[in-house]
Amino acid sequence: MNKKREQLVNQLKVEIVKIISETNGISLSDTLELLIQSIKIKENSLVEKSLLEFNHLLTGFQIDEVDIDTLLTHPVGEALFGFFKSFPIPYNEEHIHLTGSLNAEFIYPRLKKLLEGENKAIYEKKIKDVYGEDSIPINSIDDVDNLIRLKEGEQFNKYLEILYLAKLVLVDRKSHEDASYHMAKELYTKFNVGQIRLKFTLSRSTTIETEKIPGIEDITEEDVVLGLYDGFKKFQQENNFFKFILSPSFRKENNFFDSENYETKQDHFNAQVNSLLEILDKHSFLRPYVSEVDTVGDERELYRKVHFKQMKSGLRRLQYNGFQIRSHHGETWKTLKKGVQSVDNAMNIWHIDTLEHGLSLGINPNFYYHSLMQRVLEKNQKEEKLKEGSQEYNEIQDMEWHDQNVKEKVLGGTPLSDDEIISFTKTKFHTAREVEHYQHDVLNRMINKQVSLVALPSSNLKLTGCFPDYKDHPFSWWEKKGVKLGVGTDNYITLSTNFIQEMLILLFSDPINLKITKLLMVSTKEKRRPFISHLLWEMRKEIVKGKVEP
Numbered sequence: 001m002n003k004k005r006e007q008l009v010n011q012l013k014v015e016i017v018k019i020i021s022e023t024n025g026i027s028l029s030d031t032l033e034l035l036i037q038s039i040k041i042k043e044n045s046l047v048e049k050s051l052l053e054f055n056h057l058l059t060g061f062q063i064d065e066v067d068i069d070t071l072l073t074h075p076v077g078e079a080l081f082g083f084f085k086s087f088p089i090p091y092n093e094e095h096i097h098l099t100g101s102l103n104a105e106f107i108y109p110r111l112k113k114l115l116e117g118e119n120k121a122i123y124e125k126k127i128k129d130v131y132g133e134d135s136i137p138i139n140s141i142d143d144v145d146n147l148i149r150l151k152e153g154e155q156f157n158k159y160l161e162i163l164y165l166a167k168l169v170l171v172d173r174k175s176h177e178d179a180s181y182h183m184a185k186e187l188y189t190k191f192n193v194g195q196i197r198l199k200f201t202l203s204r205s206t207t208i209e210t211e212k213i214p215g216i217e218d219i220t221e222e223d224v225v226l227g228l229y230d231g232f233k234k235f236q237q238e239n240n241f242f243k244f245i246l247s248p249s250f251r252k253e254n255n256f257f258d259s260e261n262y263e264t265k266q267d268h269f270n271a272q273v274n275s276l277l278e279i280l281d282k283h284s285f286l287r288p289y290v291s292e293v294d295t296v297g298d299e300r301e302l303y304r305k306v307h308f309k310q311m312k313s314g315l316r317r318l319q320y321n322g323f324q325i326r327s328h329h330g331e332t333w334k335t336l337k338k339g340v341q342s343v344d345n346a347m348n349i350w351h352i353d354t355l356e357h358g359l360s361l362g363i364n365p366n367f368y369y370h371s372l373m374q375r376v377l378e379k380n381q382k383e384e385k386l387k388e389g390s391q392e393y394n395e396i397q398d399m400e401w402h403d404q405n406v407k408e409k410v411l412g413g414t415p416l417s418d419d420e421i422i423s424f425t426k427t428k429f430h431t432a433r434e435v436e437h438y439q440h441d442v443l444n445r446m447i448n449k450q451v452s453l454v455a456l457p458s459s460n461l462k463l464t465g466c467f468p469d470y471k472d473h474p475f476s477w478w479e480k481k482g483v484k485l486g487v488g489t490d491n492y493i494t495l496s497t498n499f500i501q502e503m504l505i506l507l508f509s510d511p512i513n514l515k516i517t518k519l520l521m522v523s524t525k526e527k528r529r530p531f532i533s534h535l536l537w538e539m540r541k542e543i544v545k546g547k548v549e550p
């Protein structure tokens with residue numbers, strides 16, 4: 001960063017800390033407005049210009065004229081980043097996965113050893129299978145970095161695949177220890193995160209060919225848990241504020257299990273539950289840190305009651321052993337209705353305590369279905385058939401059609417007449433109404449049962465493509481409805497984001513209603529509002545002092 005820009009960002013940060021502490025963390029729009037009006041700012045034309053420009057861009061963002069990166073990389077965006085980074089108490093990262101949150105600096109030296117070792121050919125082939133022919137040779141940190149980040153336009157399937165490189169180096173207890181220590185240190189020093197809920201795979205064995213990892217035959221579930229525990233404990237000894245939760249995660253796809261050794265998914269899952277409980281019996285010091293589980297993976301085939309059967313008894317056993325159940329649901333779906341249904345059944349059958357993602361409960365059905373209809377009509381006019389299995393195809397198939405003839409024409413690419421378009425619109429309208437009704441019903445039950453929800457804006461936008469832009473993320477709407485919320489990054493390296501960036505995205509997405517104090521409270525899990533005010537004031541003292549010193 002050039003010196004002048006750095007100076008500007010610093011000046012902005014000082015002013016931002018002052019105004020936020022003096023106004024007790026009101027909304028971003030109001031904060032900027034008051035800042036721009038102040039006499040002191042008017043005296044400094046560079047700072048004033050920057051604030052005016054940012055304010056303008058922020059408005060542009062709300063009407064799709066400006067993208068999020070423009071805001072994040074603007075000097076005011078950077079100053080706000082600095083503000084959040086300096087906040088006196090650290091943040092609570094509620095949802096982070098091990099494999100997508102290890103950076104290239106961690107992976108490269110370990111991978112290099114493997115690629116220079118005796119199994120070089122096996123590793124190269126595996127890597128090519130997942131990342132393509134061009135992925136080899138890997139000669140630098142940058143080469144690794146390039147492979148482990150999701151590219152523009154790549155979505156969910158690719159996302160699960162590219163976590164592979166990190167999995168290759170997590171082969172024993174020591175590497176798990178190094179990994180959790182490295183993660184804790186990175187997150188704290190770079191993003192002021194001091195509490196981590198880490199999701200990780202307990203059982204590394206699989207019969208899915210592309211998921212198989214050479215060299216991990218010997219690693220036990222115990223090694224994984226103890227390794228991660230040791231790494232976090234080590235960081236905690238150096239930083240006593242640090243807190244962590246180890247949350248073993250289980251793939252929930254009904255076809256994802258070790259079919260060589262188990263008859264059914266249920267048998268395999270029960271065995272994993274046994275093994276987890278045995279580990280805790282053997283090492284009871286782990287209990288306070290391992291007291292919840294999560295289910296992850298592709299949920300598109302997991303929405304009906306029967307789909308939830310395989311894991312039901314295992315989860316119940318865990319509950320009776322004091323575990324809380326968290327679940328990735330409503331993240332992806334075949335149709336929006338099924339996306340709501342999957343959350344509904346996860347609540348009813350698995351009795352989940354926390355919903356991870358839950359995006360199907362935040363999409364506005366009227367917008368979603370209308371925009372879907374627009375895309376379909378555009379194709380229809382061009383006489384394009386709908387591709388089997390595509391989102392449009394699935395939604396059209398699932399609607400209750402008033403006129404079957406119209407449905408066939410839409411699927412087959414026969415242009416609709418004006419009357420038929422009206423018929424399509426009516427079908428779409430009633431579908432949206434019905435799903436909206438269902439969605440509110442499930443959301444209200446969730447609020448009633450105090451099931452909490454973790455919001456992951458970047459992950460949601462990049463992976464689902466189901467809502468148009470960051471500004472449409474439902475966080476603020478959920479907040480107003482009274483949903484118990486948390487914030488997470490999912491796989492921050494894969495998704496090229498970080499905890500503070502996620503906070504900024506939430507703030508920029510609702511600059512009018514979301515209060516800075518509220519965001520700080522949700523992100524730190526500090527419930528005492530006056531204490532937050534006090535901390536803001538402390539921050540002000542520090543920064544004003546810092547400004548006087550050279």
Ligand SMILES: [Zn+2]
Pocket residue numbers: 095097296328356490
């Ligand atoms: Zn996740």
